[in-house]
Amino acid sequence: xxxxxxxxxxxxxxxxxxxxxxxxxxxxxxxxxxxxxxxxxxxxxxxxxxxxxxxxxxxxxxxxxxxxxxxxxxxxxxxxxxxxxxxxxxxxxxxxxxxxxxxxxxxxxxxxxxxxxxxxxxxxxxxxxxxxxxxxxxxxxxxxxxxxxxxxxxxxxxxxxxxxxxxxxxxxxxxxxxxxxxxxxxxxxxxxxxxxxxxxxxxxxxxxxxxxxxxxxxxxxxxxxxxxxxxxxxxxxxxxxxxxxxxxxxxxxxxxxxxxxxxxxx
Numbered sequence: 001x002x003x004x005x006x007x008x009x010x011x012x013x014x015x016x017x018x019x020x021x022x023x024x025x026x027x028x029x030x031x032x033x034x035x036x037x038x039x040x041x042x043x044x045x046x047x048x049x050x051x052x053x054x055x056x057x058x059x060x061x062x063x064x065x066x067x068x069x070x071x072x073x074x075x076x077x078x079x080x081x082x083x084x085x086x087x088x089x090x091x092x093x094x095x096x097x098x099x100x101x102x103x104x105x106x107x108x109x110x111x112x113x114x115x116x117x118x119x120x121x122x123x124x125x126x127x128x129x130x131x132x133x134x135x136x137x138x139x140x141x142x143x144x145x146x147x148x149x150x151x152x153x154x155x156x157x158x159x160x161x162x163x164x165x166x167x168x169x170x171x172x173x174x175x176x177x178x179x180x181x182x183x184x185x186x187x188x189x190x191x192x193x194x195x196x197x198x199x200x201x202x203x204x205x206x207x208x209x210x211x212x213x214x215x216x217x218x219x220x221x222x223x224x225x226x227x228x229x230x231x232x233x234x235x236x237x238x239x240x241x242x243x244x245x246x247x248x249x250x251x252x253x254x255x256x257x258x259x260x261x262x263x264x265x266x
Contacts (some may be wrong), residue, residue: 002068002170003067006044006068007041007069007232007235008023008064009021009075010073010146011221011224012076013051013139013142014051014052015138016220017048018048018050018060019048019223020046020048020060020064022046022067022228023043023044023225023231023232024043024044025039039210040211041210042212043213043225051138051142057145061149064150065153071171071235072155072231073173073230073231073251074173074175075226075227076139076147077107078144078157078248081122081124081247082125082246083125105122106123108243109243110122110243112242112243115262116183116260116261117262117264118177118179119179120180123140155171155172155173156173157249158249159245160241175248176226176227176230176252177250179193181230181252181253184240184252184254185208186205188263188264188266189263190202190205193223194219199217199219203222206229211228226253230253238255239253240254240258
């Protein structure tokens with residue numbers, strides 16, 4: 001049985017350890033909505049898990065199992081892109097592609113983000129990777145593995161906004177994108193997370209959203225917290241999804257009315 005007041009966010013990495021964080025969101029009566037402001041959400045525990053070490057990956061799944069979160073949000077794609085109609089290979093353009101188009105083909109959720117000027121890495125098809133025409137980055141491979149493992153221990157990837165664990169339902173595993181999360185929270189594209197200005201704006205956005213923590217202010221930790229915030233907003237029914245459920249949804253920590261048509265630099 002999942003804990004309705006606990007969520008986990010995971011910043012996925014491959015060349016270094018991934019950064020998971022567990023966050024306590026408070027009792028339902030104290031959350032946002034009718035009757036007052038949202039109670040803050042507080043970090044319970046940080047860990048690290050190196051995907052190159054099978055023992056650490058197993059330990060991460062055990063850690064998630066011990067916490068029994070209602071939602072786990074993973075900062076990585078959940079699976080391959082579905083081939084477009086008429087797409088025979090990574091180098092072929094489908095019949096529906098605009099003439100002269102050379103842009104990488106993308107998942108529906110990725111196209112919806114790109115249309116808003118929120119950039120991200122394209123996800124290849126399984127066929128393109130198998131043929132050697134495209135490469136699957138190691139961090140994406142790690143994300144695929146985390147989603148497979150979460151499904152094995154009872155998590156489901158939702159195709160619509162639902163209350164995780166409601167009426168005995170399963171806990172949820174979400175695909176999230178911290179850069180997109182920060183853009184939608186700020187209403188503008190944030191500066192690089194490698195800069196002081198970028199880190200400061202991300203910290204401000206998380207604090208304003210109600211997250212409380214006292215250590216770890218590096219960009220990996222902030223991305224993990226953005227993932228946890230998206231899980232919390234999903235738990236509250238305040239998250240927005242983009243994409244095609246048959247291929248995979250990306251969740252953002254804002255309501256649909258708060259998603260802008262386009263984002264420019266802050």
